[in-house]
Amino acid sequence: xxxxxxxxxxxxxxxxxxxxxxxxxxxxxxxxxxxxxxxxxxxxxxxxxxxxxxxxxxxxxxxxxxxxxxxxxxxxxxxxxxxxxxxxxxxxxxxxxxxxxxxxxxxxxxxxxxxxxxxxxxxxxxxxxxxxxxxxxxxxxxxxxxxxxxxxxxxxxxxxxxxxxxxxxxxxxxxxxxxxxxxxxxxxxxxxxxxxxxxxxxxxxxxxxxxxxxxxxxxxxxxxxxxxxxxxxxxxxxxxxxxxxxxxxxxxxxxxxxxxxxxxxxxxxxxxxxxxxxxxxxxxxxxxxxxxxxxxxxxxxxxxxxxxxxxxxxxxxxxxxxxxxxxxxxxxxxxxxxxxxxxxxxxxxxxxxxxxxxxxxxxxxxxxxxxxxxxxxxxxxxxxxxxxxxxxxxxxxxxxxxxxxxxxxxx
Numbered sequence: 001x002x003x004x005x006x007x008x009x010x011x012x013x014x015x016x017x018x019x020x021x022x023x024x025x026x027x028x029x030x031x032x033x034x035x036x037x038x039x040x041x042x043x044x045x046x047x048x049x050x051x052x053x054x055x056x057x058x059x060x061x062x063x064x065x066x067x068x069x070x071x072x073x074x075x076x077x078x079x080x081x082x083x084x085x086x087x088x089x090x091x092x093x094x095x096x097x098x099x100x101x102x103x104x105x106x107x108x109x110x111x112x113x114x115x116x117x118x119x120x121x122x123x124x125x126x127x128x129x130x131x132x133x134x135x136x137x138x139x140x141x142x143x144x145x146x147x148x149x150x151x152x153x154x155x156x157x158x159x160x161x162x163x164x165x166x167x168x169x170x171x172x173x174x175x176x177x178x179x180x181x182x183x184x185x186x187x188x189x190x191x192x193x194x195x196x197x198x199x200x201x202x203x204x205x206x207x208x209x210x211x212x213x214x215x216x217x218x219x220x221x222x223x224x225x226x227x228x229x230x231x232x233x234x235x236x237x238x239x240x241x242x243x244x245x246x247x248x249x250x251x252x253x254x255x256x257x258x259x260x261x262x263x264x265x266x267x268x269x270x271x272x273x274x275x276x277x278x279x280x281x282x283x284x285x286x287x288x289x290x291x292x293x294x295x296x297x298x299x300x301x302x303x304x305x306x307x308x309x310x311x312x313x314x315x316x317x318x319x320x321x322x323x324x325x326x327x328x329x330x331x332x333x334x335x336x337x338x339x340x341x342x343x344x345x346x347x348x349x350x351x352x353x354x355x356x357x358x359x360x361x362x363x364x365x366x367x368x369x370x371x372x373x374x375x376x377x378x379x380x381x382x383x384x385x386x387x388x389x390x391x392x393x394x395x396x397x398x399x400x401x402x403x404x405x406x407x408x409x410x411x
Contacts, residue, residue, distance in 0.1 A: 006048040022293035063087060074100075106273070120174065144172060190303075206329070208405055208406045
């Protein structure tokens, strides 16, 4: 089976790495890819949000399956175009991808499906924003209604900051604040059947102790030794299956992976966000633990046969990933800085490096984005995996780099 993966980040490197372990995957392609994916797949220069270009490449390569990594191609209708061309696609069509592309739409779907989530108000102007902030009180939660690469959310006790963020957006969703640990649960679906993956926890804030601005994610770990053993099954029953059923009822069947970002409140899990693709950096640790061949699972979603797929199996032990970010991330990250020490980092037992925001200049890796590398540590337990991840991080040399030192510390 030939597979084409769209995207160029750490999530796509993790997908390529996992697909490369599937004996039924005979050839791997990535567009546009990065220096890390190039070691495992053929990279192709291409705009992944261009439906025509994607279809032309997939047809030229005689691709069996197109896997869409990032959210932008999904909301641009790339999955629609791939399916119209008669090709198999893992990723929802444009209308279903609105579950991530519009937080207001997601709230509407959840309300119809009876999914537990934070109370919210969709606000079109400053007057509505201020009324909603008065209603919910601090901490204030203000979300840009559209895509914002994980940085469109402000959670703050500072009323002025909350209003300023709202004023910078066209439309916002103001929510009540939910208190409790946050958890990410991915589930594969063919539009009818839903199969959960391993729950994970990520760290959104830029600085230790969950301080600083929101980011796309600074690290993650799985499994969660403190979580209820039936968490994934409960989330499927109460949250993901009803959402998939509601989208199908609307005649916009959802095919791909549905990411539920949750808060475990005293009243049970409640949704804080949906993503229409594998989350980043949780994907890096979840796929590391996956023992079942990934290609077969994604193909089963695309052809509508997930109900007959064998039960998913997991490797024992744990995985922890630490994001090394470029100087000034998440604002305007500095690019073009040389990256050294990658070979030394890979020599740490149980550790490896996934490329995210990197590119090549004169044949050498340099920074090409905000989140530069995902350093993954594995081991028999979270503590060992964490120690190995940080041992590998210490060997990477990058001017101005920063990373959190407390990923998975409390686990």
